[in-house]
Amino acid sequence: MSDDRKRTIEKRPWSITRRAVLASGSAVGALAAFGLKTPAMAQETTPAAPAAFLPRVLVSFAVNGVTQDIDLDPRTSLLDALRETIGLTGTKKGCDHGQCGACTVHVDGRRVASCLTLAAQVADREITTIEGLGDDEALHPMQQAFIDHDALQCGYCTPGQIMAAVACVHEGHAGSEAEIREYMSGNICRCGAYPGIVAAIRNAAQVMEG
Amino acid sequence: MPTGPYAEIPRVDAYEKVRGRAIYGTDNNPSGVAYGAFVTATIGRGRITAMDLSEAQSIDGVRLIVNHEHTSDLQPARFIMQHGFAFQSYSPVLTPNVAYRGQPVALVVADTLESAIEAASRIRVSYEEHPFAATLDSERAEPVPQAEAATAWPIDDIVVGDAETVYADAAVKVDATYTMPTQHQNPMELIGTVAAWDGDHLTVYEGTQNAGACKFGLAEQLGIPPENVTVISPYTGGGFGQKNTMQSQQVLTAFAARELGRPVKVVVPRRQTFHDSSFRPATRQRVRLAADSAGRFTAALYDVDAQTSMHDFFQSEHADTAARHYGYGAFRSFTRLVRTDTPTPGYMRAPFEHATAFAIESAVDELAYEHGMDPVQIRLLNDTDTDIVDGLPHSSRHVSECLRRGAELFGWDRRTPEPRSMVAQNGDLIGMGVAIGLYAGSGGPNRASVRATRDGIIEISLGVHEMGQGIRTAIANVVARHLNVAPESVTAILGDTRGVPQMLTAGSWGSASSIPAAEAVCEALREALDALGTNAPEGASPAEILALADHDELSVEAATFAPGQNRDALGEIDTGHVAPSGPVYPDFITYSYAAHFVEVRVEQTTRRIRVPRVVSVFDCGRVLSPRTARSQAIGGVVWGVGGALREAGEVDPRYGGVLNADMAEYLVPVNADIGSIEVGFIDEPDPMVNRSGVKGLGEVVLVGVAPAITNAIYHATGVRARHLPVRIEDLV
Numbered sequence: 001m002s003d004d005r006k007r008t009i010e011k012r013p014w015s016i017t018r019r020a021v022l023a024s025g026s027a028v029g030a031l032a033a034f035g036l037k038t039p040a041m042a043q044e045t046t047p048a049a050p051a052a053f054l055p056r057v058l059v060s061f062a063v064n065g066v067t068q069d070i071d072l073d074p075r076t077s078l079l080d081a082l083r084e085t086i087g088l089t090g091t092k093k094g095c096d097h098g099q100c101g102a103c104t105v106h107v108d109g110r111r112v113a114s115c116l117t118l119a120a121q122v123a124d125r126e127i128t129t130i131e132g133l134g135d136d137e138a139l140h141p142m143q144q145a146f147i148d149h150d151a152l153q154c155g156y157c158t159p160g161q162i163m164a165a166v167a168c169v170h171e172g173h174a175g176s177e178a179e180i181r182e183y184m185s186g187n188i189c190r191c192g193a194y195p196g197i198v199a200a201i202r203n204a205a206q207v208m209e210g
Numbered sequence: 211m212p213t214g215p216y217a218e219i220p221r222v223d224a225y226e227k228v229r230g231r232a233i234y235g236t237d238n239n240p241s242g243v244a245y246g247a248f249v250t251a252t253i254g255r256g257r258i259t260a261m262d263l264s265e266a267q268s269i270d271g272v273r274l275i276v277n278h279e280h281t282s283d284l285q286p287a288r289f290i291m292q293h294g295f296a297f298q299s300y301s302p303v304l305t306p307n308v309a310y311r312g313q314p315v316a317l318v319v320a321d322t323l324e325s326a327i328e329a330a331s332r333i334r335v336s337y338e339e340h341p342f343a344a345t346l347d348s349e350r351a352e353p354v355p356q357a358e359a360a361t362a363w364p365i366d367d368i369v370v371g372d373a374e375t376v377y378a379d380a381a382v383k384v385d386a387t388y389t390m391p392t393q394h395q396n397p398m399e400l401i402g403t404v405a406a407w408d409g410d411h412l413t414v415y416e417g418t419q420n421a422g423a424c425k426f427g428l429a430e431q432l433g434i435p436p437e438n439v440t441v442i443s444p445y446t447g448g449g450f451g452q453k454n455t456m457q458s459q460q461v462l463t464a465f466a467a468r469e470l471g472r473p474v475k476v477v478v479p480r481r482q483t484f485h486d487s488s489f490r491p492a493t494r495q496r497v498r499l500a501a502d503s504a505g506r507f508t509a510a511l512y513d514v515d516a517q518t519s520m521h522d523f524f525q526s527e528h529a530d531t532a533a534r535h536y537g538y539g540a541f542r543s544f545t546r547l548v549r550t551d552t553p554t555p556g557y558m559r560a561p562f563e564h565a566t567a568f569a570i571e572s573a574v575d576e577l578a579y580e581h582g583m584d585p586v587q588i589r590l591l592n593d594t595d596t597d598i599v600d601g602l603p604h605s606s607r608h609v610s611e612c613l614r615r616g617a618e619l620f621g622w623d624r625r626t627p628e629p630r631s632m633v634a635q636n637g638d639l640i641g642m643g644v645a646i647g648l649y650a651g652s653g654g655p656n657r658a659s660v661r662a663t664r665d666g667i668i669e670i671s672l673g674v675h676e677m678g679q680g681i682r683t684a685i686a687n688v689v690a691r692h693l694n695v696a697p698e699s700v701t702a703i704l705g706d707t708r709g710v711p712q713m714l715t716a717g718s719w720g721s722a723s724s725i726p727a728a729e730a731v732c733e734a735l736r737e738a739l740d741a742l743g744t745n746a747p748e749g750a751s752p753a754e755i756l757a758l759a760d761h762d763e764l765s766v767e768a769a770t771f772a773p774g775q776n777r778d779a780l781g782e783i784d785t786g787h788v789a790p791s792g793p794v795y796p797d798f799i800t801y802s803y804a805a806h807f808v809e810v811r812v813e814q815t816t817r818r819i820r821v822p823r824v825v826s827v828f829d830c831g832r833v834l835s836p837r838t839a840r841s842q843a844i845g846g847v848v849w850g851v852g853g854a855l856r857e858a859g860e861v862d863p864r865y866g867g868v869l870n871a872d873m874a875e876y877l878v879p880v881n882a883d884i885g886s887i888e889v890g891f892i893d894e895p896d897p898m899v900n901r902s903g904v905k906g907l908g909e910v911v912l913v914g915v916a917p918a919i920t921n922a923i924y925h926a927t928g929v930r931a932r933h934l935p936v937r938i939e940d941l942v
């Protein structure tokens with residue numbers, strides 16, 4: 001590596017600046033709406049610019065029963081917080097736009113697209129991810145059914161499919177194959193494991209509902 | 211050793227996958243990792259004249275901005291089909307050029323992804339704009355006869371007999387043109403790289419179908435020895451051809467990590483994957499098919515225009531497959547590659563065959579109606595034992611059996627031939643269609659090593675990648691049978707350059723190249739165990755023999771090749787290249803086959819098309835893992851439904867790029883789109899193509915689904931769809 005070229009690339013950590021503003025005003029709204037402790041939220045704003053704030057926020061929520069106190073960029077999605085900050089990589093990113101379902105987790109028992117959910121929005125909530133579904137002793141019936149019906153191929157959509165499937169049963173939407181297909185259509189499987197997924201949910205629903 | 215059909219075993223990595231424990235490329239988070247985000251070009255073609263980084267640099271947490279001013283020491287990528295390692299020869303960010311809308315022009319690396327994304331959005335780029343051709347039909351698009359294209363492995367047009375004259379004189383004929391748009395692979399796992407340096411050694415975590423090319427290609431682009439690069443890809447979250455070579459972001463990620471002295475992760479956003487990776491090229495196919503009074507195909511003329519890029523010739527193999535659909539009396543193809551200002555198109559699952567089958571199998575259906583013949587009968591009548599192109603026998607060809615068995619499972623005899631003659635109780639029009647599909651039976655060299663321990667561990671390393679097709683399960687099944695152990699005791703090390711060389715897994719040759727090597731290395735292990743002279747009882751496991759011999763472990767290696775290959779082929783895979791062989795071998799020709807039977811329902815008022823039922827039967831030689839093969843086959847049919855009714859890249863010729871570049875607007879099948887899919891296998895080992903009797907499955911499963919659907923739509927409605935995807939408006 002030549003010294004010349006090194007000089008062309010500036011490596012200094014850019015100084016923290018008030019100009020680090022939110023790209024989207026909606027995130028500011030979301031922070032306020034969820035009553036966050038935002039020590040960072042700046043008081044002074046200039047009329048022309050959106051509200052500026054120091055770019056960190058402290059958030060506390062439970063993931064699979066373990067409380068996580070994390071210090072985040074307030075724009076961090078729940079998906080990125082799980083994967084990059086907390087280190088639970090079972091939840092996958094397939095689109096980052098709420099279009100594929102790969103990132104499905106449960107927030108207080110309801111299925112949500114974690115890519116469309118700010119981590120700051122789930123303060124004090126209970127999150128369940130695929131890692132929290134079964135344990136070493138026993139798989140969740142849905143996990144077992146996915147194995148038994150080979151409801152997966154590459155496995156990339158699978159955590160999201162399983163989290164959505166468990167919620168689908170709890171919601172009472174697993175009454176027929178047609179209903180399952182409809183209520184599972186927010187989770188894309190590019191490998192095309194749909195028939196196996198439907199069969200697995202039919203089967204697991206019976207076990208779950210005893 | 212038993213040689214019959216394989217037992218059904220569960221997918222061996224399903225447990226890891228249902229627990230979220232399978233570690234995919236960008237699941238890796240090395241300590242101190244920084245995050246990258248791309249700035250992408252907003253013009254159709256041209257040159258960067260200025261880039262204002264000042265605002266981006268002021269963003270908290272930004273550590274590095276890489277653009278063309280910093281990358282002069284990096285070597286450009288070389289195209290895989292010019293004996294290189296990458297999906298195209300064009301390397302974004304290495305020059306100020308813009309070859310197509312949406313290409314990366316700079317990479318921002320920051321402490322957090324959020325800062326990187328924001329900073330990328332604040333880089334101001336000025337351009338000099340040049341005119342461009344965004345589509346096959348653009349005025350500036352440049353057609354080049356394929357036979358004249360300068361390529362490493364030229365492909366000539368096919369000429370068998372005097373098809374022109376026979377066609378001109380024929381009594382019954384069809385002349386139709388079929389068009390298909392660009393399509394995008396969209397595996398659920400996004401393209402992405404984690405690059406980490408330890409001194410001068412680079413480790414890359416990446417979901418790929420080709421760890422070998424990534425290793426050697428990165429070394430070449432970075433100017434470092436290949437032994438200094440490790441690529442780890444134990445699981446790929448779907449590839450479908452998109453991940454079959456190096457991607458643009460790899461060298462830039464590795465470069466940024468080297469500059470920063472810390473690991474860097476780049477996950478390419480979905481929108482960008484539409485703009486800077488390979489895709490299925492748009493095609494225009496004209497078929498002229500003639501038959502005699504008995505319905506025998508006397509001549510076929512096949513003209514193909516297939517999209518390529520300005521910088522590479524992505525060669526068309528449409529005609530090679532078209533010529534093998536039937537035993538035509540005469541055949542002539544003419545292929546042109548049409549150059550456009552796009553990334554180089556590539557090998558999206560059944561890259562040519564899906565399009566070819568749409569054209570040929572539609573034309574056959576049209577001819578069958580012209581002739582008043584049953585669509586299954588006309589196909590059976592035109593089956594062949596001999597390849598018309600090379601005059602070689604087929605090593606195995608059970609397509610007629612696929613048709614017969616499929617017709618029976620489907621209940622084809624309940625079909626009344628007249629269009630619009632079948633109506634459901636609720637008023638929906640019912641259509642039933644059939645089509646066949648075929649895919650080249652390739653093979654290749656493979657190295658294998660196996661280690662057996664006294665504790666019962668069997669660890670096998672093979673040059674193949676697990677991307678959902680179930681190769682890990684097939685390997686476990688084969689090794690278990692050959693070594694008389696339980697499948698659970700077999701650990702397969704795949705997609706990892708620390709093991710044996712990793713050749714591209716694509717072209718449906720994964721099993722045909724790796725399973726013979728697995729068998730050979732098991733045989734070598736057996737011999738080595740016998741040589742221990744323990745007098746172990748017949749059928750003893752390696753662990754039992756090692757215990758008797760008081761040995762802790764034993765390791766052996768082996769290598770295998772496809773017919774007609776020799777050890778030279780190993781030199782190719784040892785240096786990260788591809789060395790496939792087939793489907794034309796010295797003494798025979800090999801293809802896999804499919805027969806698809808589809809029922810559609812078309813709502814009379816809305817014209818909405820549903821596919822409630824598909825029956826498909828496949829000839830892929832020996833089935834190695836019945837459960838995962840079945841899933842792969844079902845998945846292929848799902849792809850066919852997408853290809854026929856949903857998928858199209860929408861390009862505005864005035865701007866270039868892809869308009870519908872996300873999962874909400876590029877429609878792929880969802881659960882509610884899919885009905886009953888029944889699949890069957892002939893499961894007859896191919897006696898010649900390799901010692902395992904296995905032909906490919908992963909692509910043939912999709913080939914022919916689309917025309918079976920459009921033929922069914924014709925049967926339901928009387929409307930002949932010659933353009934995919936078929937949408938409601940096409941039937942109004």
Ligand code: FES
Binds near residue numbers: 104115116
């Ligand atoms: S990653 Fe969240 S829906 Fe696709």
Ligand code: FES
Binds near residue numbers: 154447
């Ligand atoms: S299993 Fe591959 S995307 Fe669903």
